[in-house]
Amino acid sequence: MKRHSLIIIAFLLSTQGFSQDAKTILDKVDRNMSSKNRILESSMTIHGKRRSRTLTSKTWSEGTEKSFSEYLSPAADKGTKMLKLEGQLWIYSTSTDRIIQISGHLLRQSVMGSDLSYEDMMEDRKLSELYNASIIREEKLNDRNTFLMQLKAKVDNVAYYSQKIWIDTERFIPLKQEMYAKSGQLLKRTELSDVKQIQGRWFPTTIIYKDMLKQGNGTEFKVTSILFDQKIPGYIFSKAALKQ
C-alpha cells in the first residue's frame, strides 16, 4: 500500500514537472517566433488543383496587433494592401480604389486562394498566451529531435481549439503543426523548414501550409528577407497608408 502511494506521488510530481517543462518550451518558442516588430519580404506559392501561382509581398508588423502588407506581384494583385489593426482587417484594391473591411465569418476565407485564412494571417499572438501545453513524447522528425506537444486552447477567441506541435529540442522552433477543431477534425497542417539563425534567433524560412478541407497541394510560404526590431514609421499602420 505504502509502495503504491509512493508510486502515485512520484507520478504526480513527474507530471507536474512535465507541465512546467512544456510551458518553458513554449516560452522559448515564442521568444524565437515573436518580436517587437519586423519587416518581412516573402513569396507565397499556391499549388492549386489546376495550376500554381506565386505572389510576393512585403509586410511590416509591430507586436501582435499591427500589421501592414503590400503585394508586389503578380501584376493582377500588385498594389493590393492589407492592414490589420487590433483585430480588424482592411483590404485596399487599386482596381476599385476601395478600402473594404473584412470581418465575421469572412475572416475564415482563404487569402488569395491560399491555404491560409485571414484569421491565420492575423493570428500573431504568442502560443503561450493562447494554449496550455503538455509534452506527449520526444520523437525524431526529419533527422531532428523534437518534443511532440499537445496544445489546448485556454482562451475562447482562438482559431484552433487544439494543436499537435513538433518542436526542435535544440533550436526551439516548431517543425510541424497540426491544427484541430473542437470536434477533433484535423483542419490544417504546417511544415516548417529551412531554419536559419537571423539576428541571434532561429527562424524557419519555409512554411508549407495545407488546408485539409481544401483540394490542392498546399501553399508554400518562403521568407526572402526578414529584419527584426526595426524602426517602422507610425503612419504605416493607418488606413491612409492603404491608398498611398
Place this chain on the structure above:
Amino acid sequence: MIKFLLKGILNDKSRSLLPIIVVGLGVALTVLLHGWITGALGDSIEMNADFNSGHVKVMSRAYAKDYEQMPNDLALLEADPLVKKMKNDYPDLDWVRRIRFGGLIDFPDEKGETRAQGPVVGWAIDLFTPGSTEIQRFKLQGAILSGKLPSKPGEALITNDFATKFKVKPGDAFTLFGNTMDGGMAFRNFTVAGTVRFGSSVVDRGAVIADITDVRKALGMEDAAGEILGYFNTGVYDDKKATTLMNDFNQKYKAEKDEYAPKMIRLRDQGGMAEYLDIANAMGAIMVFIFVMAMSIVLWNAGLLGGLRRYNEFGVRLALGEEKRHIYSTLLYEGLLIGIIGSVVGTAVGLSVSYYVQVVGLDLGDMMQRSTLMMPTVVRTRITPTALYIGFIPGVFSMVLGNALAGIAIYKRNTAQLFKELEV
C-alpha cells in the same frame, strides 16, 4: 329508362343528395389538389431550370463533381468556341453561358470605406448581346421593383430585399469582392441599375445579376464559363430527348482523360430534381388510385345505407317479378347518373377555386424564410387539360363501384321469404 331513373334521382333527394355531395366534394378536392401540385412543382421545376439547371448543363468533369459549390477555379476554358460548336451540333436547343458565383457586396460610405456589406449569390448572364434570351428567361422585366435593367457595362441588379436591408437604391455604387478563377482576390465596382424580386426567398435574400462580360473581368474568367446551359426550343423539358442528347454529347468526349473535359448532365440529374420530376409524372396515377380507393369505400358505405333504406322497395320489386339482374343494373345506372352529376359539379367547383388560386396565388413567404429550395414564395395552382378528367373519371367510377358493391346484397334476397320479410 335513363329518363325514368333520372326522375327518381331528382325527386327522391334522400337517394341522391348525399352521394352527389360526397362525389362532388371528392372531385373538387382532387381537381384542386392536382392544380396545386402541378402549379407548385411545375413552378419550382421551371424556376430551377431557368436559374440553375437548364434542361441540360455542360460543365468540366472536375466542376461537375462539386457543381453545387460553384467551383469556378475548375470552370470550362474556351467556353465561347464550345458554345458555338454546340449551337451548330444541337440547334434544337438555346445554349447560354453562365457563371454562378458567391461573394461579398460592399457598399461604400462617402469616404469610400465600408458602410455595409453582405454575402450574395451571383448570376452572370448575357444581358447585352442582341437576341439574348436570358432577360426573358429570368423574367427580369417583370421582376424589376425599382430602377431599370442594366443598359451598359458596370451596371447590375440586386435583389430588393437585400437592397432594403442595406438601404441601397438605384444609382448607388457597390464593390463585388470575391475570388478570381486563379484564387486571387476579385474586386469590381458596379452601379445598382435596379432592384428585383423573383419571388423565391432563397434568391431574394441576397443575389446579384450582372452581365457575364463584367463578371468574367472581375473573376479573371475571360473566355471561361462555369456552366453552359441548354434549353429546348419548345420551352419544355423532355427527359427522353435530354437523355439521348446527354449520351451523344458525353460519348464524343469519352476517350479524353482530361478532368477538365466537358461533361453534360440533365435537369433530372441535378439537386433533387429527379424526385420532383418523378412525383410530377406519377402524381396523376397516385391521386386517381387514392381517390378511387377512398371514395369507393365511402360510397360503398353510402350504397349499403341506401340499400338498407330501400330494402322494402327492392323486396316489392322482386315480388312483382322484376329480375334481380335488372334491379342490379338499374342500381348501376343510378350510380352512373349520380356519379356524372356529382363529378360535373365537383369539377366545376374545383376548377373555379383552382382558377382563383392560379390568378391570386397563396403567399407562403413567411413559411419559407429559411428555405434552401428554389421555389416561388407565392404558390399558384396551374389548370391543365388533365384537370378536366383527373377528378371526373374516378368520381363516376367510384360511384358506380360503390353501388356495385352495395348492390350485391340484392342477390342475397331469398324470394321465398319475401312476404315474411315484408310482413304481408
